Amino acid sequence: MSQLSAVPANSPAAQLHARIENASAIVGVVGLGYVGLPLLAAFHAAGFKVIGFDKDNRKIKALHRGENYLKHLGQDLVSRMRKEGPDRFDATADFTRLGECDAVLSCVPTPLGAHLEPDLSYVDGSAADIAATLRPGQLIVLESSTYPRTTREIMLPKFENKGMVLGETVFVAYSPERENPGSKDFSTATIPKLVGGLDPVSGELAALLYRKAIKAEVVHVETAEVAEAAKLLENIYRAVNIALVNEMKIVLDAMGIDVWQVIEAAKTKPFGFQAFYPGPGLGGHCIPIDPYYLTWKAREYGHPTRFIELSGEINRGMPQFVVNKIALALNDAGKSVKNSRVLVLGLAYKPDVDDVRESPSFELIEKLEHLGAHVDYHDPHVPETHEMRHYDVDKESVELTADAVAGYDCVVIATNHSSTDWAMVAEKAQLIVDTRNAMHGFGGNVVKA
Numbered sequence: 533m534s535q536l537s538a539v540p541a542n543s544p545a546a547q548l549h550a551r552i553e554n555a556s557a558i559v560g561v562v563g564l565g566y567v568g569l570p571l572l573a574a575f576h577a578a579g580f581k582v583i584g585f586d587k588d589n590r591k592i593k594a595l596h597r598g599e600n601y602l603k604h605l606g607q608d609l610v611s612r613m614r615k616e617g618p619d620r621f622d623a624t625a626d627f628t629r630l631g632e633c634d635a636v637l638s639c640v641p642t643p644l645g646a647h648l649e650p651d652l653s654y655v656d657g658s659a660a661d662i663a664a665t666l667r668p669g670q671l672i673v674l675e676s677s678t679y680p681r682t683t684r685e686i687m688l689p690k691f692e693n694k695g696m697v698l699g700e701t702v703f704v705a706y707s708p709e710r711e712n713p714g715s716k717d718f719s720t721a722t723i724p725k726l727v728g729g730l731d732p733v734s735g736e737l738a739a740l741l742y743r744k745a746i747k748a749e750v751v752h753v754e755t756a757e758v759a760e761a762a763k764l765l766e767n768i769y770r771a772v773n774i775a776l777v778n779e780m781k782i783v784l785d786a787m788g789i790d791v792w793q794v795i796e797a798a799k800t801k802p803f804g805f806q807a808f809y810p811g812p813g814l815g816g817h818c819i820p821i822d823p824y825y826l827t828w829k830a831r832e833y834g835h836p837t838r839f840i841e842l843s844g845e846i847n848r849g850m851p852q853f854v855v856n857k858i859a860l861a862l863n864d865a866g867k868s869v870k871n872s873r874v875l876v877l878g879l880a881y882k883p884d885v886d887d888v889r890e891s892p893s894f895e896l897i898e899k900l901e902h903l904g905a906h907v908d909y910h911d912p913h914v915p916e917t918h919e920m921r922h923y924d925v926d927k928e929s930v931e932l933t934a935d936a937v938a939g940y941d942c943v944v945i946a947t948n949h950s951s952t953d954w955a956m957v958a959e960k961a962q963l964i965v966d967t968r969n970a971m972h973g974f975g976g977n978v979v980k981a
């Protein structure tokens with residue numbers, strides 16, 4: 533039975549319910565990155581007034597100029613919202629304005645610390661900002677990927693300290709983002725959305741809100757913890773299966789068998805097998821990071837997470853496997869890594885996006901330079917690099933001309949952007965080390981790695 537239908541008329545829950553139903557609720561999104569910006573746009577498209585909040589003033593200024601800094605979302609995403617005026621869309625670094633919002637959706641980063649421990653400082657800071665202006669009747673939803681119980685243990689106490697009562701004066705839920713940047717098949721509004729409340733009324737209000745903006749199914753699960761754990765299961769499933777094919781790659785490579793052909797063959801089975809593909813290592817803000825959130829939390833309950841640790845070990849070893857293959861391939865050509873000229877194709881962690889977070893290309897570059905190679909990169913989506921949390925690679929993307937390609941001792945394919953002229957690379961490169969099977973069907977002097 534719906535708990536919401538039983539709340540007293542004029543209670544904060546009933547008032548928020550009405551405001552969501554008639555789309556007069558103001559929706560605030562905190563953290564306007566790969567997850568927050570498209571989410572803001574989805575609620576705007578559903579007819580809500582939206583306010584975006586970010587600590588990064590450059591993002592706020594860009595939004596006020598009508599600029600979209602996330603190119604894969606389309607050039608006119610922000611200008612379209614701006615056209616409808618400040619009554620429908622605003623962006624600000626003034627967090628005292630959080631109190632204007634009926635619903636606040638927090639999409640801040642959840643990275644790892646130096647020892648693979650969760651860094652919840654952004655979630656904690658965001659909850660403190662929300663608590664500072666909290667008023668009765670607000671719905672707060674955490675979207676960041678994190679371990680089960682984060683919403684209850686990290687966020688809720690900050691709201692209760694302000695005298696709020698869960699399910700009566702404040703409503704708190706968790707709804708994981710399943711964004712797949714660069715995907716042509718799915719967008720924020722067309723990916724089914726999980727929603728779980730810290731209590732039944734919060735869950736119902738949050739599910740109601742998301743149903744207004746998400747065209748796909750909104751799956752209302754029983755608790756926030758189920759939603760938090762489901763998000764981790766999805767990402768751990770990927771990390772473990774990618775590790776499995778990476779291990780198969782290493783073994784089959786030693787046997788002289790092409791793992792890519794093996795996957796294509798196995799894929800013909802119509803049930804019980806899902807294809808995952810090997811690569812130079814894990815990248816992005818989710819798969820290399822989120823599994824360790826569970827590992828950390830599991831220790832509190834006295835349980836090791838062996839699948840996660842093992843798959844992390846294998847996936848983290850892939851850049852070294854690739855570097856070894858490069859060294860052997862150069863050796864076969866009578867060259868050493870030292871003083872060789874190497875071109876890395878693709879800096880982003882996956883095709884057709886500009887996201888370089890945790891990209892294994894950086895590790896490849898650093899390892900090759902450490903061995904004395906002269907390394908350049910080409911990436912049409914990443915014109916230059918800047919210092920990042922783990923890497924300090926200061927380079928500009930070189931042009932991918934036939935002459936340039938011919939001048940390198942080795943071309944390493946780290947990311948298979950669809951705009952790359954693979955036929956030209958096949959024809960001109962002296963030696964190609966391909967971690968993505970990008971050269972399939974193009975010929976060339978290719979070593980798969």
Ligand SMILES: NC(=O)c1ccc[n+]([C@@H]2O[C@H](COP(=O)([O-])OP(=O)(O)OC[C@H]3O[C@@H](n4cnc5c(N)ncnc54)[C@H](O)[C@@H]3O)[C@@H](O)[C@H]2O)c1
Pocket residue numbers: 562563564565566567568585586587588591639640641642654657658675676677678709710711712713817818
């Ligand atoms: N990128 C993805 O594909 C993806 C997919 C699913 C889930 N997630 C999860 O979503 C969350 C956000 O990821 P993202 O990729 O959007 O990160 P992002 O780095 O692209 O964006 C985060 C934004 O939050 C801002 N920020 C940081 N601290 C803030 C604060 N206290 N208040 C307001 N703004 C703040 C940053 O300036 C940045 O603009 C993470 O937990 C991530 O694991 C990401």
